[in-house]
Amino acid sequence: MRIPLLLFSYTFVILFLISCGGSGDGSTENKSGTSEDYKKHPLINLNEKINNDSKNDKLYIERAKYYLSINEIDSAFRDIFIAIDINDQDPGHFNTLSDIYLVLGNPDKCKDALDKALKIDPNNKQAIQKLAELYLILQDYDKTYETVNKALEADNFNPIAYYIRGFALLEQADTLGAIDALKMAVYQDQGFYDAYLQLGLIFSALQNPLAAEYFNTAINISPESLEPYYNLGLYYQENGQVKKAISTYRMILEMQPHHVNTIYNLGYINLVYVQDFETAIGFFTEVIQIEPSYAGAYYNRGYTYEMLGKNNLAREDYKKTLEIETNYTKAIDGLNRLDR
Numbered sequence: 001m002r003i004p005l006l007l008f009s010y011t012f013v014i015l016f017l018i019s020c021g022g023s024g025d026g027s028t029e030n031k032s033g034t035s036e037d038y039k040k041h042p043l044i045n046l047n048e049k050i051n052n053d054s055k056n057d058k059l060y061i062e063r064a065k066y067y068l069s070i071n072e073i074d075s076a077f078r079d080i081f082i083a084i085d086i087n088d089q090d091p092g093h094f095n096t097l098s099d100i101y102l103v104l105g106n107p108d109k110c111k112d113a114l115d116k117a118l119k120i121d122p123n124n125k126q127a128i129q130k131l132a133e134l135y136l137i138l139q140d141y142d143k144t145y146e147t148v149n150k151a152l153e154a155d156n157f158n159p160i161a162y163y164i165r166g167f168a169l170l171e172q173a174d175t176l177g178a179i180d181a182l183k184m185a186v187y188q189d190q191g192f193y194d195a196y197l198q199l200g201l202i203f204s205a206l207q208n209p210l211a212a213e214y215f216n217t218a219i220n221i222s223p224e225s226l227e228p229y230y231n232l233g234l235y236y237q238e239n240g241q242v243k244k245a246i247s248t249y250r251m252i253l254e255m256q257p258h259h260v261n262t263i264y265n266l267g268y269i270n271l272v273y274v275q276d277f278e279t280a281i282g283f284f285t286e287v288i289q290i291e292p293s294y295a296g297a298y299y300n301r302g303y304t305y306e307m308l309g310k311n312n313l314a315r316e317d318y319k320k321t322l323e324i325e326t327n328y329t330k331a332i333d334g335l336n337r338l339d340r
Contacts, residue, residue: 057087057093060080060082061093064078064080068099068103091124094113094127098111098127107138128150128151128154129151132164133160133164136164136167141171144165148164159185160185162185163192163195166195166198169181186199191221196218196228200235215231237268240273242274267286284298284301295328298331299317299334319335
């Protein structure tokens, strides 16, 4: 069984950028200043600080990270290299440089930057961890495990290292090994949202009730995130817990009324499980209004019309489905049924 994964590259780029944040020695960033400073726009605040202390390399790093967060890559590069010119012996500066290269999709230069960080400090936890994440993104599993092991030898309390190991094992279809690694990640960090979400996906694919527990924990950690709600609703739907599925989907629509996949799933539940065809048509129509190229919504609305004996409307929707996806087999079969 193929276990669903969180969106692979995106997940690890995000982890790569946020993991072990701070300077190379693991200390927090320079946050000196009054509370009034932080009421200003962050860039104005940083510019003022740099004007007052133009030889402070950590301020340039902080501003580079801000530029990176708003995708102003050239400005981020400029500040990184200024920081390195001021202090080329801080491995954290090269770790931040690796972040930029990763965002640009340049793994070779990303690795070069991490190698420079490790040349300065061979035991730099942040650089070792980022290198493991890079190898995982590149799907070089042997080097991923080797680097994860190095990270854990230096410090066995490293939830992201266990998460990386779990993700790699899952990619290689070692589900039990992945579960063990991910459980260790959440044992060490009980607020590790992505690890709980991935465990939920694994147990959902296994049709194991623990899926609901993991998704609910992810919801408690990040109640504004729609992904665990959606996957929880889908778990309930696929395991015949229709009322719970509907209730969960309703919560999503309270947060995001036009969440198209949720509306579609409510249509599907009403078509297949509840057999309230008119309600199903309403949901599929709403999907089409939001996303006119949603072939599945046209097909299922057409099928619902067919169940109601409204064959002309069914035919129109089957034809529209095929305009969007010419090889949509179920729509072809639907037209063939109507032509008999």
